[in-house]
């Protein structure tokens with residue numbers, strides 16, 4: 001989803017209610033190759049076998065719907081999103097999940113209510129990452145999983161991207177100031193400003209480990225070939241993952257947190 005149309009220092013949040021029609025048209029129901037070929041299959045596979053799944057920042061619910069029809073079928077899939085228009089769009093689609101309004105920073109469920117929690121391309125839009133992560137961790141049951149999908153912080157942060165240097169005749173991938181936590185507004189599409197809060201990978205992993213979760217998997221997939229159909233340097237872009245998937249588990253009761 002992340003684009004490189006232009007960046008500026010952030011001033012205020014993103015109005016996801018106003019963006020709901022754009023999101024629906026541009027990213028859902030097969031409109032976006034990256035979602036179809038990579039994001040939905042990867043994230044739903046990471047939760048396969050979970051019985052009660054919560055999708056935090058569900059948008060119009062495409063991941064929740066995919067999870068609801070992934071074998072073995074879960075008993076319950078809940079999608080939450082703070083934007084009323086996103087929740088309305090989600091509820092209007094076919095499929096099994098139930099939807100509620102809610103923010104990742106304060107969710108109305110009991111501790112350990114889900115054995116699968118997923119948060120896909122959402123936490124970058126929250127300013128208080130620590131609060132958000134603590135809330136996600138709180139909801140994961142013993143032996144349950146948390147799957148976090150983010151724009152790859154090491155390679156896709158502010159100031160990162162292709163540089164086509166016509167003077168030196170070089171093309172390379174510039175990495176922005178990785179350790180600098182900052183929020184920027186990016187115009188990801190014409191007239192579509194979205195605020196992103198950048199934080200390094202340790203700022204995701206360490207709070208979750210301190211909350212008793214264990215990092216069990218990490219995926220950095222090459223972008224799908226079809227997504228790069230217009231690339232000016234296919235070899236280079238194929239070597240630059242856009243996404244990072246982090247899989248965590250809460251040890252079952254009685255098992256030590258760290259072995």
Ligand SMILES: C[S@@+](CC[C@H](N)C(=O)[O-])C[C@H]1O[C@@H](n2cnc3c(N)ncnc32)[C@H](O)[C@@H]1O
Nearest residue numbers: 016057058059083086103104120121122125126
């Ligand atoms: C890029 S969309 C991703 C939607 C969905 N997860 C997907 O992958 O299709 C980001 C979503 O995060 C939601 N969002 C923004 N801030 C949030 C917060 N603090 N807590 C939960 N969701 C939030 C927005 O309303 C929007 O629907």
